Amino acid sequence: MLKYGGALGAFGVVAPALAACSGGPDSTSDTGGGGGADSVTAVIGYGNDQSWDPTLTASAFSVASNHHIFEGLLDTDPITREPYAALATEPPADAGATTWSFTLRDGATFHDGKPVTADDVVFTFDRILDPETQTLTRGFFAGWLKEVKKTGDNTVDLVLAFPFPDGLSRLTLAKIMPKHILGKSGAFKDLDTGLPEVTIGSGPYRMTANQPLSNTSFEAYADYNGPRKANFKKMNWLSIVDAAPRVAKISGESAGAQIADNIPYANVKQLEQDGLTVEGGAGMNHMFLLFNTDRAPFDDVRVRQALHYAIDTDKMIEAGLKGYGKAASSFLDEANPTYRKAKTVYGYDPDKAKALLDEAGVSGLKVTLMASTVSWIADCIPTIKASWDAIGVETTLDPQETSALFTKLDQKANYQVVASASNPNQLGIDADLILRYNYTADNIWMGYSRWAGASEAKNLFRLMDAATREPDQEKKKQMTQEYLDVVAENAVIYPVVHTELVTAWDADEITGIQPQPYPGINLLKAKPA
The missing domain is CATH 3.90.76.10 (Dipeptide-binding Protein; Domain 1)
Structure with missing residues (x-):
C-alpha cells in the first residue's frame, strides 16, 4: 500500500500508502526553473516521494502533477x-x-x-x-x-x-x-x-527531473495539441512539508516562489500584509477518526459514538483551525451536491457521551490516539485529549509522521483509534466515488478498521451497490443520502470537522489561479502576469 502514496494524502494527508502525504524533511531546492516571465516556482505542502503511477497513487503531489503530465x-x-x-x-x-x-x-x-x-x-x-x-x-x-x-x-x-x-x-x-x-x-x-x-x-508538460523530498521540474511539451496548452516554458514544484519553511519560501524578501498551497491558517493575515493573494476553498477536506473494530470496546458502536459526542468541536475550530472549519454534520461536506444533514449528528454533548459509555458497560477506558503530524491535525488533537479526559477517558496522544503511521496500519498494528486528514475531492466530488474510497468490502480502509465482515457493513455495501445502479438521478440521490445515515450511525471512519484549504500567490507575477478545496495546485489555466 505504500505505493498508493496517500490514502489520506491524496486527499490531504493520508497514508504513505494512502496519504497525500505530509511527511519527509524540509525541501527547498530551486533546481529546474525558477521565477520569471516564462517560468513558475510553486511550493507544495506534501511529499513528492510517493508513487507516480496514475493508476495507483493518491499522493497529493503526484496526483496534481499528473494532471499536467498525462x-x-x-x-x-x-x-x-x-x-x-x-x-x-x-x-x-x-x-x-x-x-x-x-x-x-x-x-x-x-x-x-x-x-x-x-x-x-x-x-x-x-x-x-x-x-x-x-x-x-x-x-x-x-x-x-x-x-x-x-x-x-x-x-x-x-x-x-x-x-x-x-x-x-x-x-x-x-x-x-x-x-x-x-x-x-x-x-x-x-x-x-x-x-x-x-x-x-x-499532456502539456513533461517531467524533466524528480528529486524525492526536494523538487520536481517540468517543461512545456512543444508538440502538445490539446485543449489546455502550457502557459509557462518551465515549472519547478518544491516539496516543503513543514509549515514554516513553506511560508518563508513565498513571503518576504527571500521569497523564491510565486504560489504555495496548504497555507497554515495562522499565516493568512501575514501573507496578505506581504501583498499576496490568499484564498481558501471549502470542500471534503476533513479530520476523521478511524476505529479498530477488532479491539474491544471499539467494536461497540455506542463507544465509537460516545467518543465523537465528547469532542468539543467549537473549541477545536477556534483553537486549532482559527475558524477555518465546520463541525461535520454528514460524511459529506455541506457544499457537496448530494449533502443532506445526517440523522446522527455528533454535536458536542459530554453527558450523552458518558451515558453511552455507561450503557455499553465501559468504565476506566484508556485510549492511545495515534495521529499524523500534519500541522493542523497537530493543532486539533489536544482538544480531543481534553474532551475525552473530561468524560473520564484517559487519553494519550501519539503523533507521528504520516508515512510511519500508515506503515504501521499496513502492517496490521493493533491500534485503538487514529486521527488523520483526508480529502477524496482530489479524485472527484460524486458521493459514490467518495464513499467507495473508504467503504467497500475489499477496500484498504476496511482492512484498517476490520469492519467489512460486520452485518452492518454488509448491509451498507448492498445499499451502496443499489444506489450505484439506480438510473433515476433524484432517486439515486435519495438512496445515497439514506446509506450516508448508516455511515454516520456506525462511525467507523467518520469526519470530526471539515476544513478549508488555503492557497497563496503573487498576483503581480501569476494570474488565472483558482484555489482548490483539495490538496495541490492546477496551473493549466494560469499565466504569467
Missing part, C-alpha cells in the same frame, strides 16, 4: 469538475448509454514523440480493471465498466455494465499511459518512483 479520454475542470474532451475529440453523445464510443485527438503524441493509439487506451484500462494488479483506481471503475475494446487505430468503445453517467467525470482518473514504454518488464516500478524516462504522458 491526459484522460476526458478530463475535468479542477474547480467545477465538469468533464471536457482531452485525448478524446468529444464526450459521448448519450451519457446514459451502455456503450461510450471515443475517437482520439488527431496528432496526439506522447512526450517521446510516439503517437497515442487505441492500443494505449486499452492497455491502460486493462491495467485498471485487472484484479491481480490491485490498482487504486479499480475501485472507481470495476463496478460499472465491463471492458474497453479497440474499434480502430484511434477509436475505442467503453462497454458499461449498466447506464452510469457519473462515470464520465471519473475518466480523468484513467490517465492514458504509453504501452510501448510501460508494457516492458519492470517499467511500472520505474514509473512508481517517478523516473522521468518513463513518467511520460501526452
Whole structure:
C-alpha cells in the first residue's frame, strides 16, 4: 500500500500508502526553473516521494502533477469538475448509454514523440480493471465498466455494465499511459518512483527531473495539441512539508516562489500584509477518526459514538483551525451536491457521551490516539485529549509522521483509534466515488478498521451497490443520502470537522489561479502576469 502514496494524502494527508502525504524533511531546492516571465516556482505542502503511477497513487503531489503530465479520454475542470474532451475529440453523445464510443485527438503524441493509439487506451484500462494488479483506481471503475475494446487505430468503445453517467467525470482518473514504454518488464516500478524516462504522458508538460523530498521540474511539451496548452516554458514544484519553511519560501524578501498551497491558517493575515493573494476553498477536506473494530470496546458502536459526542468541536475550530472549519454534520461536506444533514449528528454533548459509555458497560477506558503530524491535525488533537479526559477517558496522544503511521496500519498494528486528514475531492466530488474510497468490502480502509465482515457493513455495501445502479438521478440521490445515515450511525471512519484549504500567490507575477478545496495546485489555466 505504500505505493498508493496517500490514502489520506491524496486527499490531504493520508497514508504513505494512502496519504497525500505530509511527511519527509524540509525541501527547498530551486533546481529546474525558477521565477520569471516564462517560468513558475510553486511550493507544495506534501511529499513528492510517493508513487507516480496514475493508476495507483493518491499522493497529493503526484496526483496534481499528473494532471499536467498525462491526459484522460476526458478530463475535468479542477474547480467545477465538469468533464471536457482531452485525448478524446468529444464526450459521448448519450451519457446514459451502455456503450461510450471515443475517437482520439488527431496528432496526439506522447512526450517521446510516439503517437497515442487505441492500443494505449486499452492497455491502460486493462491495467485498471485487472484484479491481480490491485490498482487504486479499480475501485472507481470495476463496478460499472465491463471492458474497453479497440474499434480502430484511434477509436475505442467503453462497454458499461449498466447506464452510469457519473462515470464520465471519473475518466480523468484513467490517465492514458504509453504501452510501448510501460508494457516492458519492470517499467511500472520505474514509473512508481517517478523516473522521468518513463513518467511520460501526452499532456502539456513533461517531467524533466524528480528529486524525492526536494523538487520536481517540468517543461512545456512543444508538440502538445490539446485543449489546455502550457502557459509557462518551465515549472519547478518544491516539496516543503513543514509549515514554516513553506511560508518563508513565498513571503518576504527571500521569497523564491510565486504560489504555495496548504497555507497554515495562522499565516493568512501575514501573507496578505506581504501583498499576496490568499484564498481558501471549502470542500471534503476533513479530520476523521478511524476505529479498530477488532479491539474491544471499539467494536461497540455506542463507544465509537460516545467518543465523537465528547469532542468539543467549537473549541477545536477556534483553537486549532482559527475558524477555518465546520463541525461535520454528514460524511459529506455541506457544499457537496448530494449533502443532506445526517440523522446522527455528533454535536458536542459530554453527558450523552458518558451515558453511552455507561450503557455499553465501559468504565476506566484508556485510549492511545495515534495521529499524523500534519500541522493542523497537530493543532486539533489536544482538544480531543481534553474532551475525552473530561468524560473520564484517559487519553494519550501519539503523533507521528504520516508515512510511519500508515506503515504501521499496513502492517496490521493493533491500534485503538487514529486521527488523520483526508480529502477524496482530489479524485472527484460524486458521493459514490467518495464513499467507495473508504467503504467497500475489499477496500484498504476496511482492512484498517476490520469492519467489512460486520452485518452492518454488509448491509451498507448492498445499499451502496443499489444506489450505484439506480438510473433515476433524484432517486439515486435519495438512496445515497439514506446509506450516508448508516455511515454516520456506525462511525467507523467518520469526519470530526471539515476544513478549508488555503492557497497563496503573487498576483503581480501569476494570474488565472483558482484555489482548490483539495490538496495541490492546477496551473493549466494560469499565466504569467
